[in-house]
Amino acid sequence: MEVRIALTGFGSVGKGVAEILLEQGIEYTETYGVDLVLTGIADRGGAVANPSGVELEEALRVKAAHGTVAASSRGKPGLAGNDFLREAQSQVLIEAASTNFEDAEPGWSYLRAAFANHMDVVLASKGALVLHFADVMKAAEERGARVLFSGAVGAPLPVLELADRMLVGAGITGFEGIVNATANQILSTMSAGASYEEGVARAQRDGIAETDPTLDVDGWDAAAKAVIIANAVLGGSLRLPDVAREGVRGVTRADLDDARSQGQSIKLIARAVQTGSGLRAEVKPERRPLADVLGRLRGSEMGIVYHTTRLGTVAATVAGTGGLSTALTVLRDVINLARERGWTQTPGR
Numbered sequence: 318m319e320v321r322i323a324l325t326g327f328g329s330v331g332k333g334v335a336e337i338l339l340e341q342g343i344e345y346t347e348t349y350g351v352d353l354v355l356t357g358i359a360d361r362g363g364a365v366a367n368p369s370g371v372e373l374e375e376a377l378r379v380k381a382a383h384g385t386v387a388a389s390s391r392g393k394p395g396l397a398g399n400d401f402l403r404e405a406q407s408q409v410l411i412e413a414a415s416t417n418f419e420d421a422e423p424g425w426s427y428l429r430a431a432f433a434n435h436m437d438v439v440l441a442s443k444g445a446l447v448l449h450f451a452d453v454m455k456a457a458e459e460r461g462a463r464v465l466f467s468g469a470v471g472a473p474l475p476v477l478e479l480a481d482r483m484l485v486g487a488g489i490t491g492f493e494g495i496v497n498a499t500a501n502q503i504l505s506t507m508s509a510g511a512s513y514e515e516g517v518a519r520a521q522r523d524g525i526a527e528t529d530p531t532l533d534v535d536g537w538d539a540a541a542k543a544v545i546i547a548n549a550v551l552g553g554s555l556r557l558p559d560v561a562r563e564g565v566r567g568v569t570r571a572d573l574d575d576a577r578s579q580g581q582s583i584k585l586i587a588r589a590v591q592t593g594s595g596l597r598a599e600v601k602p603e604r605r606p607l608a609d610v611l612g613r614l615r616g617s618e619m620g621i622v623y624h625t626t627r628l629g630t631v632a633a634t635v636a637g638t639g640g641l642s643t644a645l646t647v648l649r650d651v652i653n654l655a656r657e658r659g660w661t662q663t664p665g666r
């Protein structure tokens with residue numbers, strides 16, 4: 318069955334979605350019985366929309382040459398918001414535009430417009446979930462819409478799937494994780510002998526860190542993910558200021574050398590636990606045994622550990638991250654959404 322998708326944001330994640338669909342769209346169809354069709358792509362310059370499917374090769378070519386998909390043959394400068402969604406005529410919105418933790422735009426407006434247009438939503442952006450988690454869930458429920466957001470919480474790590482599917486009945490009491498690849502890359506480079514500045518430069522060269530790495534090195538990104546995971550998995554109503562936050566700027570080479578001499582590493586750990594007085598969440602650099610499931614993660618590796626009353630600790634780790642793996646995660650959400658909606662035509666897949 319055809320699943321029509323509107324995409325907001327055509328940066329490394331959005332372009333990754335288009336590239337994957339070009340390369341392995343047929344594989345998705347053959348394996349899962351869904352024909353994933355991008356019917357609209359929006360960036361800051363405008364949008365291109367075609368209910369029969371946007372020409373993806375052209376969109377990628379035009380974006381590279383002119384900086385906006387609005388320069389495509391069917392593109393429209395300034396096309397945005399509700400007008401864009403109406404022209405795209407899609408069932409699903411993939412929201413992969415830049416975001417922030419002040420007003421969560423443009424994602425927050427797109428999300429509400431999508432619900433108003435009876436669409437389901439798959440989010441890579443975090444802003445709306447961090448600032449408006451309960452409202453997002455309520456709006457989705459009122460509209461009978463689904464909202465999936467694996468891409469926003471440490472993609473491609475199966476943070477939400479592990480909790481939702483594998484730990485049903487296990488009694489999750491808390492989690493801890495390495496959910497920010499940039500911070501982990503910087504600490505790994507430093508523990509191999511480099512300075513903090515060299516660690517940041519290497520993460521930027523590898524395409525993991527932003528030009529301005531503040532959100533990553535000061536723990537904002539990890540704290541945002543802790544808020545989303547705690548609210549989604551532990552039923553919390555946390556906000557960003559509720560997370561005690563310390564980044565990696567204060568970690569020195571001497572700290573890392575001292576930790577290593579004692580068989581430990583230093584990792585930026587995001588955590589939330591149920592306590593007698595409610596949920597407690599924090600992000601801070603922490604010493605971990607080198608053999609520990611999180612302590613041994615290097616470079617852009619990430620991991621999540623759930624603590625449960627009936628199964629003890631259950632963990633997942635992944636080798637790396639980046640725009641393409643986030644795009645794969647976003648499409649994983651779309652396929653799982655299609656399964657839930659009964660849009661797939663291959664029984665059992």
Ligand SMILES: NC(=O)c1ccc[n+]([C@@H]2O[C@H](COP(=O)([O-])OP(=O)(O)OC[C@H]3O[C@@H](n4cnc5c(N)ncnc54)[C@H](OP(=O)(O)O)[C@@H]3O)[C@@H](O)[C@H]2O)c1
Nearest residue numbers: 326327328329330360361413414415416423441442639640
């Ligand atoms: N990269 C990752 O690995 C990763 C992982 C998890 C989550 N995310 C999240 O996913 C989102 C996209 O990340 P990215 O790495 O692809 O970022 P990016 O490369 O900086 O691209 C951001 C895209 O958003 C577009 N955009 C900004 N404002 C817009 C607006 N008002 N309307 C429509 N489009 C708008 C930009 O348009 P222009 O091209 O015209 O500037 C650009 O195409 C972000 O929210 C990010 O936090 C990223």
